[in-house]
Each structure stands twice: as structure tokens, then as C-alpha cells.
Amino acid sequence: MIVVAACQLAPALGDAAANRDRVAAAVEDAAGRGAELVVLPELVSSGYAFEDRAEAWASAEDVDGSTVQAWRRLAADRGVVLVGGLCERSGDSLFNSAVVVDPSGVRAVYRKAHLWDRERLIFDAGDQAPPVVETRVGRLSTMVCYDLEFPEWVRIPALAGAQILAAPVNWPAAPAPPGERPAEVVRAQADAAVNRLPIVAADRVGVERGVAWVGGTVVTDADGWVVAGGWSSEEEAVVLAELDPAQADDKRIGGLSDIHADRRADLYPTSGWVRPLT
């Protein structure tokens, strides 16, 4: 079993130094309570509600910039694996990225492939599959927010043997019927269950230029059950849970059934998937 922490934070738009401090405090808190994996929100380095690409560019950093350097020090000092959202500048490109850092340094940079709403006017879309990295907490994958809404995307690291999916998210606020879990949580539960892949999703809070958030930070187990969080909130929080990465190695789900082996990949359309014959 490992202890994971999903940190629900309120980044300050365009204030990288304040955001580094906020992250440092959360990681210290999480590590002090035993967390071995710490997941931070999408774009926690910069905030989210940019007017345009130029404004986002001004808040962007290289992967060897001050933010990731600070995360590397935190990971090394506290012996944790850290996954957080970075407004990433690379050459002339601008990505909404997730960075995986452990005590040895940067282990992976993933660039969001499915851009939500106006993000497509601001960021370049990634074109690489989610990574799977061997870490001290198990084989770890990551993707960002809207990526989770595409089951094809979650399948990729799941089939590649990931044991935990760490997802920085900024889930835009939307009403849920009374008593129902947020829609994004429901979909994360399904992503987990159909792959037997535990998911740790760190959402944000803090209204930014009129944009509000679900605040639905959640940890699910391999069956898709919520083990911590998963209800809407407006508060910053460090959500802790225990997970067993080995759960993900067993895709059996009852009797002779195996949720991966039972796929009929021979029948699934090739990548186009447009208007199959029926």
C-alpha cells in the first residue's frame, strides 16, 4: 500500500512565486502526513483563466525553470513523487503540461492532447501518448483534465501496464443534481473501473475572472469506487488516501472475466473510427 495525496489548491493567476509557495506548503503538509505520491492541479504554476496566448506565454516556464526546479527540490527533500500541472514553454510552443518529478529529477513531461474550450486558442496540443514511468510508488501515468473524458486515451497507459493514473485537473464548475457526485468524478470512476486502474485527480478551487471550479478532487481505487474526496467543495484541501498499486496488475473482474483480455480489439475500428458500417 502507498499513501497518495491529491492537493486541491487555489493558484494565483500569473503569480508563479506565490504558486510555488502554495505548492511547497501543500507538499510539506502531505509528506508530513505520510504521502509518497503528491498530485497537484492543472496549471498550478500559473493559474488558468488567461485572456489569450500572449498572457499565458508570459506566465509560462521551461521544464528547467524555477517552478520545476522547486518541485525537484521538494521531491528530493521529502522523498516523494510529485505530479503537477505546468504552463510549459518549449521553444515557440506553449503546452498545458503535467510534469512527473521524483527524487532523481524530472521523469516525464506530458502535454495535454485534448484541449478544452478556449484552451485551443491559447495552447498547442500535445501529440504524444501518456507516459508510463517506473517510480517508487509503482508504474505511474499522467494525463490532464479533459483527456480523462476520452476513454481511448485512458486505455493507452492502462494497457501499457500503468498502476496509478495521476491527473492534474481544473474541472469547470457545473451543477449536479442533488445528491449526485460531480459528472467529472463519475467519469473518472468509470475510467478507473473499466481498466482496473486507480486514479488520483487533483482539482483546483478559487474563482478566477469569473471562472469557478468543481473542487472535486478525488481518489478512486481500481474498482472505480471513491476512496477519498469526490464531492464538490470550494476549499483548499490535501486529500489523503491509501492505494494498492498491485490492484492494477490484476484485470480479473469476476469468474472468467478479465476487463482487458476480454476486449475484442479485432473488432474495434482503426484509429479513424468515423461512421463505421452498421
Add this chain to the structure above:
Amino acid sequence: MIVVAACQLAPALGDAAANRDRVAAAVEDAAGRGAELVVLPELVSSGYAFEDRAEAWASAEDVDGSTVQAWRRLAADRGVVLVGGLCERSGDSLFNSAVVVDPSGVRAVYRKAHLWDRERLIFDAGDQAPPVVETRVGRLSTMVCYDLEFPEWVRIPALAGAQILAAPVNWPAAPAPPGERPAEVVRAQADAAVNRLPIVAADRVGVERGVAWVGGTVVTDADGWVVAGGWSSEEEAVVLAELDPAQADDKRIGGLSDIHADRRADLYPTSGWVRPLT
């Protein structure tokens, strides 16, 4: 708007005549309350818990057998579209099928492609994609139970323009944490939401040779919210709801986002989907 009915019934194992009567009563009830689409459980013609293929074979019928003939009469008499689960014999093959019937006759026969647990010892697996049929209630698709656990499969009719997915199911009983919807309901909600495709799933009840069921019959809208049913029950029931098939024609989900157009099909692996490079 259309009125749909999902009939949660308790078929009698191996008693086709009794099951025809049970279905007739449910369809009369549903139609009398305004239903235009009536969905019946998986294997409602035969029951489920067969010992082996030979026993299932003895309960199987051709698509022009007594059961589907009775369904055709019901559909014509009441002017409804009916989707139900048939233990189907075809030549030497035995399928766990869903049959779509309307007042004009049999519109589609779909054979379950993902066989659950011991079904693989009893049935032949279908190898055709879910159909999409133009009916008086809209463009209708169908698949059976475990098929819903494979998002790749749900995508096929969704991308082909289906407006409603009617799913005969026999969800095996499993505990859910207190206050949580059944796991199969959560996954159906996600299937619906990531495709903006309303789902009508008719489950069964009635313990059969020690096998019990969720009794989680559910209707979701295009956002994946439960509009009727969706909690475990041991009772037979006709679950009615209103749905707007036109919801499925609009895949926009906020601002510039479109849950189908935003797919990165160019990046998804081809059908094999095994061990992609990471």
C-alpha cells in the same frame, strides 16, 4: 420528446411461454402509460443461469420463433419499438442477442460481442458492430450488458449517429458502498456522457440458481445524469422516463468543446491497442 420504458423483469429459467406472458404484461403496462420505446432484459426469453451450452440450446429460439413472433405482434398492436434479449439459435450457433422490433417487423439482431464470465462456455460471441436503426423513436442502437464496459464499443454506434442506446442487461449482484450508485450504473452514466448518447438499460431481478442481480434498471440523459431508476432493487418494475433523442445530435459540451470532434483519432492506436510505445 419520447417516452421510454425499461422493464425490470424476473424471467423464469427455461420457461419461454411464461416469459412471453411476463413480457406481454410489461409491454401492455408500458404502452398504456405512453411508452414508445420498451426495453426488456438480457435473455428475457429464457433466463440466464444455464448449466451448459446444451441446456441453453434447449431454451434457444430462431429469430422467427415464437418469442420474436409474439414481440412483433405486441409492437404492431401497441405501435411501439421493442428491444429485448433473446437466447438465439442460428444454424449451429448460439448467441446472447438483442432483437429490435417495431410495427414493421424485426429491424435488427445484435449478438453480444463481449461475453461475461461463463457465457463464453455457453454462447458464441458476436462479431458485428452494434447496429444503428432509424425508427419512430429516433436512430436506435443496442448492445448487451458487458458490452457497455468497453467504451470502444459504445463509441461505434455513437459515432454512427445513434440517438438512443437500448441495452438489455443482467447485471450480476455486487455490493456498492453505502449511498453509491451501482458500479454498472456509474459506467453507463459515463458511456452516455462521453458520447452525449442517452442510455436505457433494462436489468433483471429474481434469484436464479443462486445468482442474484443488481436490479439497477436505469435511464440516463445525454449528459449521463440518471433520469429514472439507477438504484439497486429486487422488485419487478416498469421504469418510465422522457428522453429527447435530439440531445444526441449536439455533441457540444461547453464553449468550443465538442465531445466527438475533440477526439484525437489520429493519435489513438489502431485496433490492436497493445503495449503502445511510451
